[in-house]
Amino acid sequence: MRIAVCAKQVPDPDIPPSQFKLSSSGRAVEPPRNVSPVINGFDLNAVEAAVRIKESADSDTEITVISVGHGFALDVMKRALATGADRLVLVDDPSAQDLDAAGTAQVLAATLSMHGPFDLVLCGRQASDWDQAHVPLFVAELMDIPCVTVARRIDIDGASATVERVVPDGYQVVEVALPALVTVSNELGEPRYPALKGIMAASRKQPEVHKLDELGLTDEQIAPMVELISLEIPQRQGRAEMIDGADDAEKGRNLAIRLRHERLI
Amino acid sequence: MSVILIAGETGQQGVTQQTLELVTAARSLAGDGGEVIAVFTGAQDAVAPALPADSVYLLKHEALGEKDSGTFDAATDVLSALASELDPDIILFARTDRGSVVAPRLAMRLRSAFARDCVAAAWDAGDVIVTRPVHGGNANARFRLAGKGPCVVMFRPGAHDAGAHDAGAHDPASSTTSSPELRNFDPAPHIRESRSKLLRTGQEQKEGVRLEDAEVVVSGGRGLGGPEPFTQLAELADLLGGAVGASRAACDAGWIDHSHQVGLTGKSVSPRLYLSFGISGASQHMAGCSSSRNIVAVNTDADASIFGDARFGVVGDWEKVLPAFISAVRDIS
Ligand SMILES: Cc1cc2nc3c(=O)[nH]c(=O)nc-3n(C[C@H](O)[C@H](O)[C@H](O)COP(=O)(O)OP(=O)(O)OC[C@H]3O[C@@H](n4cnc5c(N)ncnc54)[C@H](O)[C@@H]3O)c2cc1C
Numbered sequence: 001m002r003i004a005v006c007a008k009q010v011p012d013p014d015i016p017p018s019q020f021k022l023s024s025s026g027r028a029v030e031p032p033r034n035v036s037p038v039i040n041g042f043d044l045n046a047v048e049a050a051v052r053i054k055e056s057a058d059s060d061t062e063i064t065v066i067s068v069g070h071g072f073a074l075d076v077m078k079r080a081l082a083t084g085a086d087r088l089v090l091v092d093d094p095s096a097q098d099l100d101a102a103g104t105a106q107v108l109a110a111t112l113s114m115h116g117p118f119d120l121v122l123c124g125r126q127a128s129d130w131d132q133a134h135v136p137l138f139v140a141e142l143m144d145i146p147c148v149t150v151a152r153r154i155d156i157d158g159a160s161a162t163v164e165r166v167v168p169d170g171y172q173v174v175e176v177a178l179p180a181l182v183t184v185s186n187e188l189g190e191p192r193y194p195a196l197k198g199i200m201a202a203s204r205k206q207p208e209v210h211k212l213d214e215l216g217l218t219d220e221q222i223a224p225m226v227e228l229i230s231l232e233i234p235q236r237q238g239r240a241e242m243i244d245g246a247d248d249a250e251k252g253r254n255l256a257i258r259l260r261h262e263r264l265i
Numbered sequence: 266m267s268v269i270l271i272a273g274e275t276g277q278q279g280v281t282q283q284t285l286e287l288v289t290a291a292r293s294l295a296g297d298g299g300e301v302i303a304v305f306t307g308a309q310d311a312v313a314p315a316l317p318a319d320s321v322y323l324l325k326h327e328a329l330g331e332k333d334s335g336t337f338d339a340a341t342d343v344l345s346a347l348a349s350e351l352d353p354d355i356i357l358f359a360r361t362d363r364g365s366v367v368a369p370r371l372a373m374r375l376r377s378a379f380a381r382d383c384v385a386a387a388w389d390a391g392d393v394i395v396t397r398p399v400h401g402g403n404a405n406a407r408f409r410l411a412g413k414g415p416c417v418v419m420f421r422p423g424a425h426d427a428g429a430h431d432a433g434a435h436d437p438a439s440s441t442t443s444s445p446e447l448r449n450f451d452p453a454p455h456i457r458e459s460r461s462k463l464l465r466t467g468q469e470q471k472e473g474v475r476l477e478d479a480e481v482v483v484s485g486g487r488g489l490g491g492p493e494p495f496t497q498l499a500e501l502a503d504l505l506g507g508a509v510g511a512s513r514a515a516c517d518a519g520w521i522d523h524s525h526q527v528g529l530t531g532k533s534v535s536p537r538l539y540l541s542f543g544i545s546g547a548s549q550h551m552a553g554c555s556s557s558r559n560i561v562a563v564n565t566d567a568d569a570s571i572f573g574d575a576r577f578g579v580v581g582d583w584e585k586v587l588p589a590f591i592s593a594v595r596d597i598s
Binding site: 137169247 | 334335336338362365366368369370372373374376377378379380381382394398399400401402403404405406407408409410411412460461462463464465466467468469471477481505513517523524529530532537538546547548549559561562563570572573574575576577578579580581582585586587588589590592593594597598
């Protein structure tokens with residue numbers, strides 16, 4: 001079985017809101033100094049899902065991680081190899097920064113077909129930088145394969161996959177014919193940490209790198225339709241009215257009195 | 266003056282709140298003399314809802330509806346076909362489970378520009394400009410949607426007021442919002458063979474108020490340190506007639522089911538009162554609750570970012586604050 005995982009390098013989302021800054025152009029985000037980028041969290045969940053399938057499979061399973069971008073931190077992207085992926089394919093091109101979601105999906109679909117065919121394509125449910133969540137659905141549409149979103153469990157059964165997907169008030173179990181695309185959510189469980197053995201093996205592997213123009217896409221296919229005009233950091237409410245008291249218990253009582261006074265309780 | 270197509274949804278109480286919000290958005294985007302068309306797919310026995318739309322399609326087919334809800338392939342096929350035929354200027358979706366799947370697939374099938382989770386949209390020199398939070402809510406971005414054909418816009422819940430139509434929808438005597446023209450479209454020829462099958466649906470057992478509808482939400486985060494405190498939060502929620510929410514950190518730790526998660530990738534709530542205990546206020550959490558009218562934060566860290574969003578704050582240990590708060594609430598109510 002051949003599995004592809006689409007993964008993206010993003011600025012670390014776990015920084016406090018106070019450290020979030022825009023670049024001087026006002027059109028891009030300036031990652032804080034000394035904070036390394038990471039693989040998008042949900043994409044690590046997708047890698048984890050692939051590795052679990054590989055571990056439970058009785059036939060050979062190969063996992064290829066594919067990423068589109070520019071300015072890759074190789075040690076960051078190699079985490080996927082260190083936790084069980086077999087190959088890393090990078091489309092590394094300065095003009096990748098100009099792609100919109102549809103263009104990115106075109107590039108991913110072309111890369112998937114160049115390295116394919118794959119039985120299963122996994123993606124994170126959304127990326128923590130632009131929160132778009134639609135690149136996977138675009139890719140599925142371009143490849144004309146079904147797409148199951150927000151998975152917390154995937155089981156492979158011959159020519160189909162059984163996917164548990166999270167819905168607002170519970171979950172669904174969906175059987176889908178392969179090839180299919182599945183987006184993975186954090187409910188799948190913590191992605192594993194790389195073990196020393198994995199890190200050593202990954203350090204010996206090199207990514208396969210492509211430029212955009214190797215993929216046979218026309219300019220029209222990747223011309224952006226969605227253009228960023230401006231970015232702005234929203235105003236916060238300000239500062240809360242602090243409720244005091246001699247000790248924490250009294251603060252609790254005073255809070256109740258204050259809220260009662262405001263007729264909120 | 267434009268033609269706006271709305272992908273509506275129905276629930277147990279008929280047309281959903283979010284669909285009514287779309288109608289508000291559509292009316293303003295359509296402009297004077299514009300046309301608002303709503304399409305419902307898979308609506309069981311839906312009668313033509315008294316929406317303030319100019320026309321409505323109620324598309325029924327056995328492949329649509331719940332059966333389709335694993336991949337929404339049939340809904341995508343039918344809506345894409347109808348959209349191609351109508352060729353509207355804008356197609357609007359709400360950010361629901363279904364919208365999140367169908368809208369992007371349809372946009373790619375039509376090769377249309379698409380933006381999700383928008384909080385505003387307006388015309389500008391023939392293009393649609395949308396505003397949407399990005400980077401987990403740390404920034405707001407404005408995008409121009411270009412490209413040929415209709416553009417597809419998905420709105421965040423609560424981005425528009427639904428109230429304006431409520432009365433009309435339920436009051437047959439109200440004339441301005443009387444029944445729209447019912448139009449026909451045969452979905453059958455457009456539905457391809459399904460590649461998926463819904464095997465089972467599991468409901469998280471929930472009693473009491475729905476989190477999304479609650480007027481009071483009592484939320485807990487990583488600072489609670491374990492599952493037991495959520496029993497106290499539930500007690501408080503009961504007392505106030507509210508529901509229990511949680512941060513992703515608390516859900517990921519397994520202290521409470523993920524269906525309680527509030528935030529960017531959880532539920533959106535906008536209660537009158539949002540009481541939070543041991544939540545730091547990450548922008549991805551606030552994305553789901555910042556429209557609450559009164560946020561209260563209890564946190565040991567005086568510098569916690571949530572105090573910048575809250576109306577009332579207590580710097581203190583939840584373990585001391587919460588029991589005293591609960592008993593005071595009992596005393597005064
Ligand atoms: C793409 C993406 C999507 C996300 N979606 C969501 C989402 O939908 N919802 C969500 O919640 N998060 C989401 N997150 C995660 C989010 O970024 C934060 O990591 C998370 O909200 C933190 O949860 P927390 O506030 O409970 O934990 P922490 O940030 O660890 O905060 C715990 C707080 O508890 C306080 N505390 C500790 N002990 C006590 C005590 N005894 N009494 C009182 N206070 C105490 C601490 O001072 C601290 O402020 C998402 C992240 C990403 C990247």
